[in-house]
Amino acid sequence: MDPVEIIQHTTGGVIGLSWLMIAFPLVGATILLVFNRYTNRWGHLLGVAMSLASFVVAVLAFVELLGLPEAQRRQAVHLWEFIPGMVDMGLLIDPLSIAFALLITGVGSLIHIYSIGYMSHDPDRRRFFAYLNLFVAAMLLLVLADNYVGLFIGWEGVGLASYLLIGFWQFKPSAAVAAKKAFVVNRVGDFGLLVGMFLIWTTFGTLAFAELKPITAENPTTLAIGLLLLLGACGKSAQLPLQSWLLDAMEGPTPVSALIHAATMVTAGVYLVVRSGAFFFPEGSGAALAVAVVGAATLLAGAIIGCAKDDIKKGLAGSTMSQIGYMMLGAGLGPVGYAFAIGHLITHGFFKADLFLGAGSVMHGMNDEVNMRKYGGLRTYMPVTFATFFIGYLAIIGFPLLSGYFTKEGIIETAVHAQPILGWLAVAGAGITGFYMSRMVFMTFFGEKRWEKDAHPHESPTVMTVPLIVLSIGSVFLGGYLILSNRLMDWLAPAVGAPAARPEFHFTSTTGLATLALVAVGAAFAWYKYGRAEVPAVQPRGSFLTTFARRDLYGDAINESLIMRPGQWLTRLAVFFDNRGIDGVVNGLAAGIGGSSGRLRRLQTGFARTYALSILFGAAILTGALLLVGNI
Amino acid sequence: MNPTIEFPTIEYATLAPLLLVFGAAILGVLVEAFAPRYLRKSFQVPLTLLSLIGAFALVIVQVVRGDLPTGPVAMGALAIDGPTLFIWGVILVLSAVCVLLINDEGHFVASAASVPGSADEEGAERAGHEHTEVYPLALFAVGGMLMFPAANDLLTMFVGLEVMSLPLYLLCGLARRRRLLSQEASMKYFLLGAFSSAFFLYGAAMVYGYAGTVSFAGISQAMAQGALLDPLLLLGFSLLGVGLLFKIGAAPFQAWKPDVYQGAPTPITALMASGTLVAAVGALLRVFWVGLGNLDWNWRPVLWVVAALTMMVGAVIAITQTDIKRMLAYSSIAHAGFLLVGVLATYDTGAGNAVSLQAILFYLLVYGVATVGAFAIVTLVRDPGGEANHLSRWAGLGKRAPILSGVFAFFLLAFAGIPLTSGFFGKYALFTAAIGSGQEAGDSLGAWMTGLVVVGVIASAIAAFFYVRVIVLMFFNEPAADGPAIAVPSTGTVTVITLSLLVTVGVGVFPEPVLQLANTAASSLFIR
Amino acid sequence: MTTNYLILSGLLFSIGAVGVLIRRNAIVVFMCIELMLNACNLAFVTFARQVGNLEGQIVAFFVMVVAAAEVVVGLAIIVTIFRTRRSASVDDANLLKY
């Protein structure tokens, strides 16, 4: 069944006020930035309040939507005429966008709260909250906009927020560089999205979701559009080949990594694909296949990278890549996949945020040490952090009955049926996940202490642990709730369409069991390497494969040699050409005239007789010319 | 049978301006002869000024009365028509203004005869002697200028040419400072001038041989009937051209201009750069349009080359000049080239020719005025040893004398033809006339005329460079420690500068009245 | 019949012109110019005879007068310059150039 028609929202109600969701954090950010120093004392509180406020609005809108019949669950709220004759600014409140809104504002608020503690020592905490609010606003615009332009504005808005937050400690050169890199790489993706919009507008004469019609069969144009949008998605969601920025992005404060580079922003690509699914990624189309392939490739790549990282955050970043790979894979499989992809997106939002914040809590206790080889045996020193982190860990490796289990299984099942090869790759990925996550847990919380002298690990304050607990709870139950009896699928159906056949969730499917087995093997191997055995405090050289993984599969090296170096040469060449070539010609011309002037004036010898001669010659020439002309 | 000799009729009223000037000049000579030295100046200055202004008034009266003679006057010697009157007016105004400059202290040698640096020169200077002969000489020159463009036959034209030139040869040699240069200028000007006038005369002879008469009317009639390609005619014509092009300083006959302009006393340079040029162009028009108008298909291509060459040579060589007067000399060469573009712009219809003529007359006025103003300012920038003409001395002048430099810059912009200065409309009018004539004549010629205009604008662009260079020097460079002193300008000089500025600005903003004037003058074309 | 006179005048004119170019002494140069003027006179009177009116003759008279005036002016100039430079060579006077 196709998605239902989008109807113009007329009556008031919360949906009519849904713009408040964006307005609250936006106002917060504005206040904090405009009245900067004066808000230092209470700035963080304002930030949290604004985030919570928009969460409340989101919930209310959600409730109101629940109250409506399926046919009316997609409502476009017209705001103002943006570009006359091209596109109006408006919000689309439908199950999909509201689901995202809830995730963003919910997890977002938790991370706001957490940050109060985490950033308490930072002189610039106020600015941090301003940026967080800015991000929430932009992200909400991204998911709520009822047209591609609005989406694009949010899209780049979150890019900006991420730029600002990665570079929050911009006085560190590494941070500044990472921030710039993130933005630029994202722009590569945006280029795709931009050109995609050109095509959409040119072909369909509109950029509003409401006016685009679902397609059944794919044609070259839609394929092109699909691929271009996919490029955009790759940029935002750190999918191959535009993955390289995500790992550097870990330069930002940990809450940022949790919110932006795990829970929400990086999933925007998935949102884009799902949102455009009906228009450009029909089930079994080439575009959809491309999405699935990219997803599968990335989920493996990310997982492999994750195995080799000693930096806990980078390890988690790798895993984020890989998990989003799963979502992409799901998003490439049509309506069934959509449900699981979004499901995994939501649960991942919870357990990955949980893991990151846990990591942050650890760092907080270990004076910002990130190298896991300097950890060890921390479980007794920070019990709450350990407990929550462990739950998150179980969830992500897909331990039965935890959130991750249901959503990931769903994706794998669907994949194995739709695209067997990709499906089995996903299974392998799950195994690797089991390995690197277990490795992380063992290196951090088990084994004996490998701390620096001055390390006094301690449990983090309540303001940080409470969000952890909440998130871990979500990590336990959310998945089951969403997937069993297809709750999420039915909820999303109006927005993304429903599959012909409703899938049943089998706890004992062959793939499921195979996956679990592999995960177990991975975990066991991890225990064998890092739990039982001694973890060297310094990184061993490691095999070729290890270095391969450590160097992020040479992603940066490739960019370096294929893009940056030639780019630098091109730039130098262009500058040289401009100064010597073009400007050279201009100045040369001037010099030429000057020189000829210098030479010509020598003819003015000062000898009267020379002048007389010139007169005589002139006369002769004049006469000759006249006679000549006369006789032509 | 006794042959009756009828007395020649002279239209005194019409010739009044001319006669007045010459009369005053002769009176001046008498003053020199009889008045005691200490009185001479107080006679000469008023006499000269009044005569010039009176003559101008007389011209105005004629214009207002508006009953122009329909035919040549003075037994066909002179043609007093619209263009002539306009040119007369311009010349008289400019020369009157130049006299104010001449009147200023310290331009002229105390005793020309004494050797520079010799004791008796010292004495003469201490005694405060002055060559008040310059006034009658100037008047004679002016008279010649009036006669030159008004001439209706080659003889009168030759006489006018000489009457104009001879006094100028002398005046060039009378500078107080840098006398060597001055005398050299004088000699060069004299020898070359005489040389060129010999060519002119020989040309006249040839034409006479062809047409059997020296009157323009007769010549054009003869051409209307006889063969156009008679070598006699062509040779004569080209030699006449040599004489005239020499006077306006068109390439390749421009060589004298820089040297003479640089060496001569600045007021005289001003007179030559304004008055002589105006007169010469007027004469050129008479010969090319009236006398040999029917030959234009032959002389157009030749003059095309000359014009293009003149514009380019003037503009290009000026770039590397280091002496302000010399630079202005080259600029005046370039402007002569622009004027030739106008001369080239002949139409088949009287109305069309009127357009070109209007443009030329307008250009003569605005260019002459700006030139006089510029040279007037040059006289004010002085070193102990006289005027500071070397450009390097002008550096940072804008700081020490902002107003003076500002005005000078404005004149330069006018030369460059920047909008909202008179020079712009001058150029515009000329180029329009040129393109228009080409348009009327049709494709090939149209392209040629447009091409000439393009050459013209390129030349203007190059020329702009050296005008701008002076502005850069004056305003953007820091003044030298021992910069030149700015002489306290006499009322005369102030008047000159103010007048020129007012005209340049006024015409630059509201050219219409002057255009109308030039138009009325032009539309009654040249009479034959 | 008149052609010979014309040729002669042409000859005189050319001699004068060449003289101006090759002689250094200002006086001589000036004399050459006078020669050119007289060549013109000859041409005029010849043509006057040929076309049979008096204009040419009249012109000749005027030219003589003008030439005389020119002599006055020219000699004055040349003499002053000779007094200052102790030389009447045209080539010595070339301070003004370029």
Place this chain on the structure above:
Amino acid sequence: MSSLWLPILMAVPVLGAIVVALLPKGSTTLAKQVTLLVSLVVLALTLVMAFQFPNAAGERFKFEATYDWIPSFGVHFGVGVDGIALVLIALSAVLVPIVVLASWHDADGVKAADGTVVAPKRSVKTYFSLLLVLEAMMIGVFAATDVFLFYVFFEAMLIPMYFMIGSYGGAQRSYAAVKFLLYSLFGGLLMLVAVIGLYVVAGQGTFMFPELVGAIQDPATQKWLFAGFFIAFAIKAPLWPVHTWLPDAAAQAPAGAAVLLVGVLDKVGTFGMLRFCLELFPDAAKAFTTPIIVLAVISIIYGAIVAIGQTDMKRLIAYTSISHFGFIVMGVFAMSQVAQAGAALYMVNHGFATGALFLAAGFLIARRGSPHIADYGGVQKVTPVLAGFFLVAGLAGLSLPGLSSFVSEFMVMIGTYSSEAFGSGALAAAAIVSALAVILAAVYILWMVQRALNGPTAEPVKAFKDLNAREVWVLAPLVALIIGFGFFPKPLLDVINPAVTSTLVNVQVHNPGVAEKGAGQ
């Protein structure tokens, strides 16, 4: 019936200039205050006029006033505005007071850190009266409905700007000033030939624009005249490869003058293309579209790449402008409603964005006396407010969505891509290539930000003071406008669109304009 709005609008600054020039010697502060006051009055008048602008169809030009000026040449003092001219006049009126405030100390000279004089002290009165004269001319050039009058302003404008650069600029000022003047003058003179040709060939005996539209029929003639106009405008705009004067001029000019130069003067070029090249010579315009679009695309990419390689802030910004002007030209010649409206909007937005960037950079440079990016670093830590403004301006420079420049750039690109004027893939290709500039833009802006603002704080930077009230008041309005029009471009577009429509009607291209495409919404 003729309206006095525009003549008054031009007269006020001229009078102001005279007043300022005549002020007693040494009363510098007074001169500044008077100038500011006058410019604010002009701004107020402009706004009142703008709000009275009858945004209805019918007469192309509103607030028309036509007086005879030089009947012999058929020249009128004819003024009047359509939507595009209106917004550009508004742009000038907004920028001038800001520039006045920004260049409060520009005439006081610039000293480098090591005490060497970069720009000596100059007369304040002259500077500000020049500024006012320039404002009058800027208004005039956009308001002129008489081609000749347009040309007069087009050329005369050079002089005040020439003096502002040459006598108030940086170390290389006179070279830059002369280069600027000669470049423009050369173009202008070629245009003069074309203007004359237009007059002669049209044979209408008038220079009034409306009469001249469609007067030239012969395509060959059109091509020549078009070339004459276009070269002048291309130099002014500036378009590759005749752009090299801009970096020098902009880098040497005092920040305020640079803003007016890049923000307004150069717009005359693109404005001229849109108004004169297209409407007077439609066939030629269509014939030349492909090469011109190619040049535009080259400018876009080339300007961006060269900008990346710059080490001097102001030069860098200048090159970014070259890239942006490429977009404007592309939009103009894409011959579609959306693209041209986008181009016209771009002219305004670019004025604000680049203006803000130049001024922010100017404030930074004023604190260090050096334009070299390498001399900075870690500014953000010392002067967060300045850095913040700089960043926002920079983001506007890379046309971040939500900031005004995005809307216009987006419209230009999508309008070019979707243009049906020639039904060719060429335009689509051009749009795609030009879209690559969004990546390059991110590189050049953010790299500059990284080198100048981020990283460890350089030693001399530690002494910096953050923006004072005056400087904040300079930048705040611009940023406000940038963000405001980023989300609500409608008011501008509503006045621009009708003007574009009538342009396209005169150019006679099929125009799938607002009406049809917008029908759905």
